[in-house]
């Protein structure tokens with residue numbers, strides 16, 4: 001089953017317009033100069049989405065939101081709806097990032113509603129799952145990830161164009177790496193779970209890894225059997241690093 005590798009740069013709350021323009025232009029130039037086989041997506045802060053729509057236009061680099069409201073539109077101050085994200089050129093949206101789960105109290109049900117909203121509004125959700133250090137130390141990593149996945153299934157459309165991002169919370173922005181064995185164990189578990197619930201469709205869903213992916217460790221991570229790409233935070237803020245990570249994507253299939 002061919003799954004196209006996917007590299008997503010999550011800029012989080014970084015990038016004023018000047019730096020966002022420079023970074024986007026550097027990444028577009030680098031991607032355009034290469035015969036890039038993987039899909040490349042950038043998730044800038046909402047304030048830079050419109051700028052990036054203009055800078056990415058015509059290139060192979062696609063745009064993503066970092067979050068969306070579960071509501072379609074209306075009286076929800078401070079929220080951004082999926083239709084608005086589509087309107088500024090987004091194809092994808094990150095849903096349930098651990099920083100939103102922690103900072104904004106997003107629980108599994110809310111994440112599932114947001115995922116459903118993304119499908120409703122014509123976006124491909126990148127749903128983040130992952131355990132905390134405490135949960136891993138208690139030997140509960142697979143149980144936690146299983147519970148995060150379980151709430152999604154009742155809300156999935158037929159043949160969902162879903163992306164799952166496994167991001168162990170303890171490896172995000174910490175420089176602390178999950179080992180290839182730890183990563184493959186959870187990715188293999190997610191693949192099995194998707195296939196058990198969705199049959200052949202589960203095989204088509206991409207599972208990307210996130211958590212301190214850098215040019216130096218990307219190759220070993222992307223070579224793992226059930227890893228279909230990466231969700232890159234810190235290293236997506238320097239075009240040279242992000243492009244080096246793109247260069248580490250193997251021709252897997």
Ligand code: PGA
Pocket residue numbers: 010167171172173174175210211212213231232233234235
């Ligand atoms: P990091 O972030 O690469 O800085 O660890 C990854 C993410 O949170 O998406």
